[in-house]
Amino acid sequence: MSERAGTGFFSTEEPSLYEAAIRPWNLTVEPLEAGPFGCDIAFLKLDGIAIYRDQYHTDMRLRGTTPPDALALALPLAGLCDKSAFWGRTLCKHNLHHSFYRELDSTTAAGHDQIVILIGTDERYAPEFADLWDHFDACKNGRPIHLTDLQAGALRRVCLDALHTGEEEPDRAFGDMLRADLVGAIKPLVLDACRQEQARPDRRGNSAIARMYDFLEASDEPRLTVAGLCRMAGIHERTLERAVRAKFDCTVHALLRRRRLHEARRMLLFADACSNNVTRISHELGFYDGGRFARDYAALFGELPSQTLRQNAIETVTPLLV
Numbered sequence: 001m002s003e004r005a006g007t008g009f010f011s012t013e014e015p016s017l018y019e020a021a022i023r024p025w026n027l028t029v030e031p032l033e034a035g036p037f038g039c040d041i042a043f044l045k046l047d048g049i050a051i052y053r054d055q056y057h058t059d060m061r062l063r064g065t066t067p068p069d070a071l072a073l074a075l076p077l078a079g080l081c082d083k084s085a086f087w088g089r090t091l092c093k094h095n096l097h098h099s100f101y102r103e104l105d106s107t108t109a110a111g112h113d114q115i116v117i118l119i120g121t122d123e124r125y126a127p128e129f130a131d132l133w134d135h136f137d138a139c140k141n142g143r144p145i146h147l148t149d150l151q152a153g154a155l156r157r158v159c160l161d162a163l164h165t166g167e168e169e170p171d172r173a174f175g176d177m178l179r180a181d182l183v184g185a186i187k188p189l190v191l192d193a194c195r196q197e198q199a200r201p202d203r204r205g206n207s208a209i210a211r212m213y214d215f216l217e218a219s220d221e222p223r224l225t226v227a228g229l230c231r232m233a234g235i236h237e238r239t240l241e242r243a244v245r246a247k248f249d250c251t252v253h254a255l256l257r258r259r260r261l262h263e264a265r266r267m268l269l270f271a272d273a274c275s276n277n278v279t280r281i282s283h284e285l286g287f288y289d290g291g292r293f294a295r296d297y298a299a300l301f302g303e304l305p306s307q308t309l310r311q312n313a314i315e316t317v318t319p320l321l322v
Contacts, residue, residue, distance in 0.1 A: 007045070025067055027063065032058075032061060033059045051116070054114050060108060074096070154270060158182065208235050209243050211233050261300055267285075
């Protein structure tokens with residue numbers, strides 16, 4: 001990636017101009033419907049890292065290769081539909097799709113809005129990004145990284161705030177402070193999500209646990225009961241209890257409670273201590289006995305919920321259900 005910093009906005013109604021403007025991306029645009037093509041791109045390019053916001057105004061297919069000296073990460077903001085796909089995988093608002101100098105094939109609909117992060121892979125960036133490269137270099141199958149609601153929301157906010165800074169305060173945009181803040185925010189979020197993905201148990205041998213995981217990943221309800229989980233996921237309760245007992249040596253109820261404790265930790269780590277408190281967060285997750293919640297939380301994480309809330313930095317978060 002170029003060391004030259006830059007910020008700005010690009011808009012075109014000509015596919016050929018879009019293809020030329022996004023070099024060194026080597027992409028070909030194939031409109032999927034009759035009518036005018038349209039694309040708007042806001043960008044912030046710093047040394048070794050760049051943020052783009054792409055907004056497409058027509059159904060189209062993009063094919064080609066990503067830049068040879070960068071790791072590309074894409075996170076949808078809006079405009080997803082049943083035709084939105086990356087290498088045939090349906091795009092999801094919680095999935096971080098990635099491409100490490102490889103072929104790209106994506107389909108998007110009119111109204112598609114996404115954040116793209118480019119991270120340099122030149123050796124001079126190794127001290128900062130080598131651990132990220134290692135994680136994604138191992139993902140040869142291109143499987144997306146699943147983000148929690150908090151991770152996805154935090155990553156979107158960080159990128160959009162950086163683009164806003166570049167637009168409103170261009171002199172600040174190229175300072176070392178903005179770059180340090182950007183790298184310091186994005187890197188732990190992405191690494192945390194990568195480690196969670198790697199730590200997910202192998203689900204191929206157990207269909208009941210596989211269905212449980214698939215349902216939990218898609219569900220936004222943190223206070224699930226065992227009966228509710230089994231009913232909505234279509235799993236027989238006794239079958240799931242036996243499978244969970246064999247794999248995790250605990251009950252499904254205990255596993256779901258542990259999941260809620262991990263979610264409480266995430267919420268406390270990302271919360272603003274001035275506008276949030278432990279009681280509000282614990283009640284939101286169904287913990288109504290404050291004393292028991294504090295004891296269980298401390299036993300699992302080695303500190304009280306109030307201590308976590310006072311922390312200012314984003315820490316590495318333990319994977320769900322492990």
